[in-house]
Amino acid sequence: MLKCYIFVLLSLSISVRAQQYDFSSIDQLLDDSSALYLNRIYVEVFQDDSSIYKYQSGNIFCNNIRIPQGSATKWISAGIMLKLAELGWWNLDDSIGMYLPQFTQYGKGHITLRQSYSLSSGMFNPGNSNDYHRMSSLTLEQSVDSIAQNVDILYPTGQMIGYDGTMMHVWGRAAEVVDSLNGNIRDWRTIAKEEFFDLLFMDSTDYTDFLPNPAVAGGIETTPCDYLKFLKMISNDGWYNGSQILQPSSIDEIFTDQTSSAPIYYTFWPNNHPDFPIGLDTLRYTFGGWWLELDNQHNITTVCSPGAFGHYPFVDRCRNMYGTFFCFIPAFQGGAQNVMDTYLKFMHMVRDTVDSQCLLTTSTPESQRAELVYFPNPTKDHIIIQSKRNVASVQVYSLTGQIVLEQSFPEIKEIQLNSSNWVRGIYLVSVTQSDGKSELFKIIKQ
Numbered sequence: 001m002l003k004c005y006i007f008v009l010l011s012l013s014i015s016v017r018a019q020q021y022d023f024s025s026i027d028q029l030l031d032d033s034s035a036l037y038l039n040r041i042y043v044e045v046f047q048d049d050s051s052i053y054k055y056q057s058g059n060i061f062c063n064n065i066r067i068p069q070g071s072a073t074k075w076i077s078a079g080i081m082l083k084l085a086e087l088g089w090w091n092l093d094d095s096i097g098m099y100l101p102q103f104t105q106y107g108k109g110h111i112t113l114r115q116s117y118s119l120s121s122g123m124f125n126p127g128n129s130n131d132y133h134r135m136s137s138l139t140l141e142q143s144v145d146s147i148a149q150n151v152d153i154l155y156p157t158g159q160m161i162g163y164d165g166t167m168m169h170v171w172g173r174a175a176e177v178v179d180s181l182n183g184n185i186r187d188w189r190t191i192a193k194e195e196f197f198d199l200l201f202m203d204s205t206d207y208t209d210f211l212p213n214p215a216v217a218g219g220i221e222t223t224p225c226d227y228l229k230f231l232k233m234i235s236n237d238g239w240y241n242g243s244q245i246l247q248p249s250s251i252d253e254i255f256t257d258q259t260s261s262a263p264i265y266y267t268f269w270p271n272n273h274p275d276f277p278i279g280l281d282t283l284r285y286t287f288g289g290w291w292l293e294l295d296n297q298h299n300i301t302t303v304c305s306p307g308a309f310g311h312y313p314f315v316d317r318c319r320n321m322y323g324t325f326f327c328f329i330p331a332f333q334g335g336a337q338n339v340m341d342t343y344l345k346f347m348h349m350v351r352d353t354v355d356s357q358c359l360l361t362t363s364t365p366e367s368q369r370a371e372l373v374y375f376p377n378p379t380k381d382h383i384i385i386q387s388k389r390n391v392a393s394v395q396v397y398s399l400t401g402q403i404v405l406e407q408s409f410p411e412i413k414e415i416q417l418n419s420s421n422w423v424r425g426i427y428l429v430s431v432t433q434s435d436g437k438s439e440l441f442k443i444i445k446q
Contacts, residue, residue: 023053026349030055033342036334037310037327042224045323045350049232053323053350060326063225067328068209070308070336073220074168075254076205076230078117078288080196081171082250085113087195089178092253092287096167099174102148115158116167118258119285122157123147123167124265133169134218136210140188143213144173155265161285162265165217172216188214199245200233202226218308224326227313231322234303234315253287255300255317261401268337272423275344292347293318294426298442302347310336312343319354372431378444381420383429387413390434396443397428419445 030043040058044051059065069076085092090099090113097109111121125131132138132146151166172188179186186194189207197205205222207214229240234254238246269283269290276283276292283290286303292314293302301318310327325346329338373386385391390413396405404422409415411434422445432438 021052021353023350023353026053026346026353027055029342029345029349030057033339036338036342038329038333040328042324042326043346044224044228045321046228046232046235047319047321047354049236052321060224060328062228063204063223066204066208066221066223067311067326068307068309069220069222069227069311070218071165072227072305072307072311072313073207073215073218074117074165075288075303075305075313076220076227077168077172077192077216078254079230079234079246079250080192081113081117081175082246082253082287083196084175084178084191086247086250089175096170096174099177100144100148100170102145103170106148108148108153111157111167113171114258114287116171117287119161119163120158120259120262121164121167122153122155122160122162123151124154124162124164125151125166126154133166134210134213134215136213138213140169140173140176140212140214140216144170159262160265161259161262161267163267168217169215172214188216196245199243200229200240202229224324227311227326228322228324231313231315231324235317235320235322254289254303255291256286257284257291257300258287259285270340273341273344274424275341275348276425293351304347306336306340306343308335310339312336312339314347316351319351321350321354323350372439372441374429374441374443378446379419380446381418383417383419383443385415385417385429385431387431387433389413389437391415391431392434393432395430395432397430398425419443 030041034057040060041055042060042062043055045053060067084090092114093112095109096111097104103109108123111123115121130150132143132151135143138146147166147170155162175191176186176188179191192207202222204226205220207216207219208221209215209219213219233240233245234251237248238244238251283292286300289303289305291300291303295301295318302314302316304312304314306312308331310329312325315322325343327339329335375384385394390411391409393408394405394415394417395403398404404427405417424445427443427445428440429443430438430440
């Protein structure tokens with residue numbers, strides 16, 4: 001099915017920002033990047049539900065045109081799955097074979113809803129060779145039957161992360177089956193509308209990009225304003241305009257690392273990008289989104305869900321911010337990869353400008369614990385640890401669990417660690433004292 005998207009490019013660029021923050025450097029970044037996003041973009045950031053930054057260029061405004069979302073669909077579909085779990089349709093750890101027996105027939109019935117929405121199902125479609133979940137020639141039922149029969153498990157279920165929407169899509173069909181058992185005859189689009197979109201007044205949102213296939217993991221078309229309603233609800237712990245749409249426990253699933261330190265089978269993110277706020281090898285997955293930042297208690301604070309055409313929505317719990325970086329770049333013109341660097345730089349600059357205390361940001365002795373003081377934090381080339389008791393040993397770990405440093409000491413109370421060769425990021429430091437007691441803290445390497 002051929003679709004034509006006609007854009008009348010406007011020469012007008014608009015930038016609005018709140019007086020309490022100086023976002024002029026972000027204006028300059030977006031001005032300089034206009035060729036990358038084809039001079040059509042809508043960016044808006046909210047803090048405490050008030051708009052603090054807005055930038056618009058070309059013909060994309062907040063509520064004037066519905067644009068395909070690609071994988072930015074995944075986050076919204078995850079929200080719907082969580083809502084259906086709250087309604088008692090299923091549990092997140094239910095297996096797909098409970099609802100679609102054809103998956104059991106082909107040896108795939110053990111895959112759970114949680115694994116499907118955390119990219120750890122093992123089902124993977126290399127090179128989009130059997131891209132049934134986005135085939136516009138198939139209905140949802142036909143596409144899911146084809147997936148059960150023809151898409152292979154390529155890595156151990158629950159043990160690796162592979163970026164793919166195949167199994168996310170399958171649960172849309174499972175929802176239709178469960179709904180029919182409840183005496184209803186609704187397709188996935190109707191279920192999504194009546195059980196979720198209507199609650200958020202998302203009147204411009206629907207799974208229409210690959211009809212008749214709803215493409216549950218990539219078929220939404222929507223506006224920036226509609227997507228911002230979803231983000232506002234996530235940011236407000238499930239509340240929207242006085243109604244509890246999702247329970248806090250469901251929101252917590254979105255801010256939980258569902259894959260721990262599982263190795264990456266496939267991801268589109270580059271390794272060790274200079275604007276990753278946590279400096280890991282790459283980003284990891286929650287329930288329907290990628291986590292971008294941790295606080296000093298190792299809690300996920302920022303989640304995003306990029307789409308293939310350049311939409312990068314995010315929610316930052318620590319700074320109480322959410323926002324949309326909304327482009328439409330066709331795949332043949334580079335798609336989301338065109339603006340990935342710009343988006344990551346944008347997020348980095350927003351964090352620096354807002355200057356929250358999400359992470360450890362002091363450069364003087366930061367921890368006045370009963371037993372330990374350590375500084376500077378963040379650090380560039382060294383860490384000083386002072387203890388009231390003798391230090392026996394120190395271990396330093398990356399957030400992936402790799403030992404970066406392990407050292408024993410001859411009964412001293414002040415030590416200095418050389419961090420100059422560590423890559424930028426967050427590290428866990430375990431200090432064992434002479435009486436066997438241990439203290440654990442985090443250090444940021446700049």
